[in-house]
Amino acid sequence: MSRRRVTLADVAKAAGVSRTTASLVLSGRGRELRISQDVEQRVMRAADELQYRPNIVSVGLRTGITRTIGFVSDTIATSRLAGDMIKGALEAARERGVMLFIGETEGDAELERLLLQAMHDRQVDGLIFASMFTRTIKVPKGITAVPSVLLNALPKQPTPLPAVLPDEVEAGRTAARVLLDAGHRDGIYLIGTGPGMRDVTSGSVAAVERLTGIREVLREAGVKLAGGRVCPDWQPEYGLAATRDLLRTARPRALICFNDRVALGAYQALDDFGLKVPSDVSVVSFDDHPIAAWMRPKLTTVALPHYELGRKAVEVLFTEIGREHDPDRRGEVHRVAMTLQNRESVASAPAT
Amino acid sequence: MSRRRVTLADVAKAAGVSRTTASLVLSGRGRELRISQDVEQRVMRAADELQYRPNIVSVGLRTGITRTIGFVSDTIATSRLAGDMIKGALEAARERGVMLFIGETEGDAELERLLLQAMHDRQVDGLIFASMFTRTIKVPKGITAVPSVLLNALPKQPTPLPAVLPDEVEAGRTAARVLLDAGHRDGIYLIGTGPGMRDVTSGSVAAVERLTGIREVLREAGVKLAGGRVCPDWQPEYGLAATRDLLRTARPRALICFNDRVALGAYQALDDFGLKVPSDVSVVSFDDHPIAAWMRPKLTTVALPHYELGRKAVEVLFTEIGREHDPDRRGEVHRVAMTLQNRESVASAPAT
DNA sequence: CTCCGTTGCTAAATCGGGTTAGCGCCCGAT
DNA sequence: ATCGGGCGCTAACCCGATTTAGCAACGGAG
Numbered sequence: 050m051s052r053r054r055v056t057l058a059d060v061a062k063a064a065g066v067s068r069t070t071a072s073l074v075l076s077g078r079g080r081e082l083r084i085s086q087d088v089e090q091r092v093m094r095a096a097d098e099l100q101y102r103p104n105i106v107s108v109g110l111r112t113g114i115t116r117t118i119g120f121v122s123d124t125i126a127t128s129r130l131a132g133d134m135i136k137g138a139l140e141a142a143r144e145r146g147v148m149l150f151i152g153e154t155e156g157d158a159e160l161e162r163l164l165l166q167a168m169h170d171r172q173v174d175g176l177i178f179a180s181m182f183t184r185t186i187k188v189p190k191g192i193t194a195v196p197s198v199l200l201n202a203l204p205k206q207p208t209p210l211p212a213v214l215p216d217e218v219e220a221g222r223t224a225a226r227v228l229l230d231a232g233h234r235d236g237i238y239l240i241g242t243g244p245g246m247r248d249v250t251s252g253s254v255a256a257v258e259r260l261t262g263i264r265e266v267l268r269e270a271g272v273k274l275a276g277g278r279v280c281p282d283w284q285p286e287y288g289l290a291a292t293r294d295l296l297r298t299a300r301p302r303a304l305i306c307f308n309d310r311v312a313l314g315a316y317q318a319l320d321d322f323g324l325k326v327p328s329d330v331s332v333v334s335f336d337d338h339p340i341a342a343w344m345r346p347k348l349t350t351v352a353l354p355h356y357e358l359g360r361k362a363v364e365v366l367f368t369e370i371g372r373e374h375d376p377d378r379r380g381e382v383h384r385v386a387m388t389l390q391n392r393e394s395v396a397s398a399p400a401t
Numbered sequence: 402m403s404r405r406r407v408t409l410a411d412v413a414k415a416a417g418v419s420r421t422t423a424s425l426v427l428s429g430r431g432r433e434l435r436i437s438q439d440v441e442q443r444v445m446r447a448a449d450e451l452q453y454r455p456n457i458v459s460v461g462l463r464t465g466i467t468r469t470i471g472f473v474s475d476t477i478a479t480s481r482l483a484g485d486m487i488k489g490a491l492e493a494a495r496e497r498g499v500m501l502f503i504g505e506t507e508g509d510a511e512l513e514r515l516l517l518q519a520m521h522d523r524q525v526d527g528l529i530f531a532s533m534f535t536r537t538i539k540v541p542k543g544i545t546a547v548p549s550v551l552l553n554a555l556p557k558q559p560t561p562l563p564a565v566l567p568d569e570v571e572a573g574r575t576a577a578r579v580l581l582d583a584g585h586r587d588g589i590y591l592i593g594t595g596p597g598m599r600d601v602t603s604g605s606v607a608a609v610e611r612l613t614g615i616r617e618v619l620r621e622a623g624v625k626l627a628g629g630r631v632c633p634d635w636q637p638e639y640g641l642a643a644t645r646d647l648l649r650t651a652r653p654r655a656l657i658c659f660n661d662r663v664a665l666g667a668y669q670a671l672d673d674f675g676l677k678v679p680s681d682v683s684v685v686s687f688d689d690h691p692i693a694a695w696m697r698p699k700l701t702t703v704a705l706p707h708y709e710l711g712r713k714a715v716e717v718l719f720t721e722i723g724r725e726h727d728p729d730r731r732g733e734v735h736r737v738a739m740t741l742q743n744r745e746s747v748a749s750a751p752a753t
Numbered sequence: 754c755t756c757c758g759t760t761g762c763t764a765a766a767t768c769g770g771g772t773t774a775g776c777g778c779c780c781g782a783t
Numbered sequence: 784a785t786c787g788g789g790c791g792c793t794a795a796c797c798c799g800a801t802t803t804a805g806c807a808a809c810g811g812a813g
């Protein structure tokens with residue numbers, strides 16, 4: 050029943066030539082090696098009729114190229130982030146005829162070691178080392194045995210590995226500009242991180258960079274931040290608590306929330322205090338999590354480009370594979386733009 | 402610089418034996434084939450010292466077993482669902498020393514064909530064919546060339562493929578019981594699907610099965626559904642619209658929403674009408690989407706067991722691989738339990 | 754007529770393992 | 784001394800491709 054796979058030998062026999070010739074023709078090297086038109090046609094026809102497909106496992110053994118890359122992440126399930134990032138990587142990989150191995154380390158160094166080993170055993174052509182939220186990571190040694198790219202992560206120690214990251218500083222600028230453009234100059238508060246450069250949620254690269262961009266734009270416009278609240282974690286309950294705390298002593302006109310989950314909590318706190326978004330308080334946020342479009346009013350937010358990050362990582366990986374033996378390649382950092390999702394949570398400041 | 406991989410030949414040479422002997426020892430067949438203790442020790446030591454790892458590509462070519470399975474889904478990014486399902490599959494696979502290829506078809510038949518071909522070319526040991534929401538699918542022919550399992554999907558035509566699905570009927574029963582246990586007997590409405598067996602969101606297996614379970618339990622308790630509203634899609638805006646429409650003519654005591662996104666919309670509508678959850682209206686839902694825990698009050702919902710579904714699929718796939726040549730294997734349907742997440746959105750009915 | 758250079762194709766080695774068939778040696782029995 | 788048989792190991796082939804080295808046939812030059 051189970052028809053055996055068609056092999057190169059079958060094609061060669063059908064075309065009445067040797068395996069060598071068939072291989073040459075099918076790999077497109079027939080021309081330069083002076084294979085006759087007639088033979089070329091016969092091989093092509095035979096391959097076509099038999100529906101020949103080269104066995105990639107075999108090719109992998111012979112050439113060492115498996116048309117396979119590994120996508121290793123700390124965790125893929127926690128945030129929806131992962132989905133789109135993998136989707137982007139998947140599509141970019143498919144365009145190149147390459148498949149993706151997926152692996153999760155759960156942040157466990159031993160699992161990571163095992164996983165990288167398993168990938169090496171399968172002779173992957175390259176590795177994408179991804180983090181689900183932007184942070185600095187310790188680059189596992191041995192990873193350099195194969196071309197690699199860091200995704201959403203920065204190396205703790207300097208390495209020759211390239212990295213792909215969202216442009217968080219510019220995102221901070223964008224968020225600040227949205228408020229300025231709407232005429233806000235007073236009563237702007239931060240929820241999640243800030244107002245000072247030292248008031249940062251620990252371990253969060255995004256916090257530092259977003260804050261940097263926000264402060265830069267406001268400073269240039271001569272606008273002073275009215276205040277801010279740090280959240281230990283950017284979850285709705287902390288956003289709720291921080292905003293409540295703020296509202297007990299202040300009457301903000303605009304909130305910059307450090308992500309959409311925090312913004313969800315902020316909405317709830319504003320509702321508790323009888324404040325309407327955006328007429329009483331404008332809110333702008335980051336990430337463009339699915340809930341942003343479900344909230345009422347719909348949340349204006351600067352989107353994380355998950356899909357593009359995934360794509361870009363694959364693209365960078367392929368140029369890396371191309372220049373594998375280039376001695377002066379070194380870890381460039383690629384920034385992917387974060388674009389504004391302009392929705393309903395920002396209103397003009399009342400004229401003074 | 403790039404130290405070549407250690408091969409079996411290196412180990413054999415270091416141990417002073419032939420490749421055959423080394424292979425025999427390392428595959429554990431040394432004992433039965435009367436290899437001496439001394440030689441066995443030497444091989445083991447050599448392998449250990451050289452940190453030998455068999456090249457899986459090579460083994461794949463020789464034995465046809467690649468320790469690799471393919472996970473093909475229609476789309477992995479749309480819902481967060483995918484993440485946990487893949488996570489479950491990933492862990493079950495890792496326990497068996499197997500890696501996962503991920504692929505997305507986007508519901509495109511041509512992409513699907515190409516993807517399955519790419520998987521075959523890589524000699525996967527098995528395939529998981531997943532859908533991101535429960536539905537019936539046309540099983541691609543040619544899929545049976547390799548052991549396969551349907552995940553979250555039922556075949557349109559009868560096939561010998563096993564399927565793994567959430568136990569939606571029992572979930573419907575659970576949701577209904579939650580309300581009955583809280584003393585609700587009147588004013589129970591459905592949002593999303595129902596109240597009749599013909600009022601079903603088209604193409605949704607979950608709708609039919611959940612409704613079946615709900616109606617069964619209520620009927621047995623002698624309770625009549627007060628009504629229901631069908632949503633063309635289970636999104637917040639439709640939930641909002643349907644609930645608003647309902648509230649214009651009725652005063653429900655309890656709502657069974659067909660998923661959490663619909664419930665989010667329902668919350669918003671109830672809020673618009675000044676009704677409090679759960680004191681005025683109890684709400685129970687399905688899925689346990691992340692927002693369920695973020696809503697206020699936190700949503701009581703019957704959870705989709707994504708993680709378990711992924712695990713189960715791999716388990717079933719492996720028994721399938723085991724009985725590959727068993728003539729009387731046929732597509733069993735495995736149901737995975739959906740468990741109640743009891744939170745804050747259901748209150749006791751007022752005593753009559 | 755011999756020699757040389759093309760032309761057009763193929764034999765054989767190779768990748769790194771698994772697997773089958775069988776070889777040499779030692780021991781005891783005849 | 785010869786034979787048979789178990790023991791312990793290995794040579795050689797195989798998986799399905801790529802790649803190197805080289806062979807046969809032919810035509811033109813010397």
